[in-house]
Amino acid sequence: MLDRATIEKFFKIKDAIGAVEFAFKEYGYGRTQMPSKIYLHLDKYAGDFRAMPGYIERLKSCAVKWVNVHPENKRKGLPTVMAVIILSDPSCGLPLCIMDGTYATNVRTGAAGAVAAKYLARKNSCVVALIGCGVQAKTQLLALREIFKIQEVRLWDKDKAVCRRLQKELQQKNETYVIAAHPKECVERADIIATTTPSRKPFLKYEWLKPGAHINAIGADAKGKEELDPRILKNAKVVVDSWQQASHSGEINVPLAKGAISRKDIYADIGEIAIGKKKGRIGKEEITVFDSTGLAIQDVAIAHAVYISALRLHKGRWVALV
Numbered sequence: 001m002l003d004r005a006t007i008e009k010f011f012k013i014k015d016a017i018g019a020v021e022f023a024f025k026e027y028g029y030g031r032t033q034m035p036s037k038i039y040l041h042l043d044k045y046a047g048d049f050r051a052m053p054g055y056i057e058r059l060k061s062c063a064v065k066w067v068n069v070h071p072e073n074k075r076k077g078l079p080t081v082m083a084v085i086i087l088s089d090p091s092c093g094l095p096l097c098i099m100d101g102t103y104a105t106n107v108r109t110g111a112a113g114a115v116a117a118k119y120l121a122r123k124n125s126c127v128v129a130l131i132g133c134g135v136q137a138k139t140q141l142l143a144l145r146e147i148f149k150i151q152e153v154r155l156w157d158k159d160k161a162v163c164r165r166l167q168k169e170l171q172q173k174n175e176t177y178v179i180a181a182h183p184k185e186c187v188e189r190a191d192i193i194a195t196t197t198p199s200r201k202p203f204l205k206y207e208w209l210k211p212g213a214h215i216n217a218i219g220a221d222a223k224g225k226e227e228l229d230p231r232i233l234k235n236a237k238v239v240v241d242s243w244q245q246a247s248h249s250g251e252i253n254v255p256l257a258k259g260a261i262s263r264k265d266i267y268a269d270i271g272e273i274a275i276g277k278k279k280g281r282i283g284k285e286e287i288t289v290f291d292s293t294g295l296a297i298q299d300v301a302i303a304h305a306v307y308i309s310a311l312r313l314h315k316g317r318w319v320a321l322v
Contacts, residue, residue, distance in 0.1 A: 002306065002316045004100035010313055011103075011306050013142045016111035021274060023056060023301035024115060024241075028271025031057045032297045036244060039222070046072050048222065054296030055090060061304040062090045065101050065296065069221070071198050079135070081105055087303045095321050097307045101299065104306065108298040110139025112241065112270075113194060113216040114147050116290035119273050119280035120239060121192050121214035126151040129190035131183055131204065131227070132197035133157040133166040136218055140194040141170060148192070152176045156186035184208045195219050195227040206231040211285035217251040218292050226251060228289070230260040236287040237267045239280075241295050250293040 026032050033055040040049040047070030055062045067083035074080060083101030088094065117125070125148050130137040133155050144150060153175055155163040163179045171177055180186035187193050188208050195204060197219040204215070206229045215236075219227050233255055240246035243266065247256055255261045268278040270290065281288060310316045 002099040004103045013107050014146050016107040017114050019301040019305040020111040020298050021115045023297045024271045024274045028275035034296045052296035054300040056300050059304045063087045063300040063303045065299045085303045104302045106139045108302045110143035112292050113140045114143035118147050120288040125191035127191045129154040129187045129193045131195045133162045136196035154178045154186045156180040156183050199227045202226050202229050205229045214288045216290050220251040222249050226254040230255040233261050236289045238289045240269050240291045245293040246291045251291040
């Protein structure tokens with residue numbers, strides 16, 4: 001068994017990036033299994049639970065993540081997202097590890113954004129805009145630092161205290177920070193934009209974007225959520241992590257349902273690009289979007305990597321389950 005504090009000591013965002021890119025490639029090659037997310041909508045409690053099983057053949061690992069999203073938890077002093085992952089041996093079904101999945105969820109989402117930006121953003125990207133300044137914004141920036149030389153970070157959140165807290169936590173000497181008064185001010189100079197809000201109304205406008213901008217659309221992770229002006233999706237190169245998931249619960253779900261876009265407007269999934277089946281960015285001025293819903297195979301890859309490292313480092317607590 002592995003708790004969050006133990007995992008955080010030896011598993012870093014750089015490790016997560018490698019694991020997530022491997023998962024995307026295996027998905028591209030068709031060597032994974034990943035049933036659709038199962039949702040329990042708990043309207044009475046303004047939240048939901050999701051069960052996410054997955055299997056990666058080359059890792060010989062199966063896992064399931066039980067994760068909640070309760071936006072009002074901030075008022076209770078609890079994380080808005082919490083999770084537990086069970087890692088199992090596919091050859092016999094033996095549970096190998098029960099681990100905290102909250103940290104894994106945070107770092108794998110940040111890592112997915114970095115992998116997508118590696119293929120879709122301009123190589124010389126140096127200005128990052130973060131719309132929404134919670135935990136996911138933090139991991140987006142930490143992961144992007146592993147790929148790009150960031151010079152300027154622009155922040156916007158409806159709560160400016162949250163912006164200031166994130167700046168205090170993350171600022172480095174070689175980075176300039178700007179707390180914007182409006183989302184337009186935040187994004188208009190940005191090379192890479194990460195949106196991590198729970199919005200159900202599109203707020204990021206197409207005309208605000210500079211040519212060549214890349215967007216990691218992270219916040220829309222359930223039916224009815226959306227952050228981007230549909231004109232962005234209509235005019236950009238749109239890449240999803242999974243068509244099946246994104247079409248039902250990602251950034252593209254509402255515009256698809258309304259007929260504002262269609263499947264032909266979706267260029268590829270990230271696995272196809274990671275294995276070279278389709279090209280990523282091909283022009284300096286094209287606008288690119290990565291619609292990240294979070295895949296179970298990302299959690300499998302992270303859980304496997306954490307487990308192997310824990311065995312090597314003799315971390316965790318042994319408990320007999322069978």
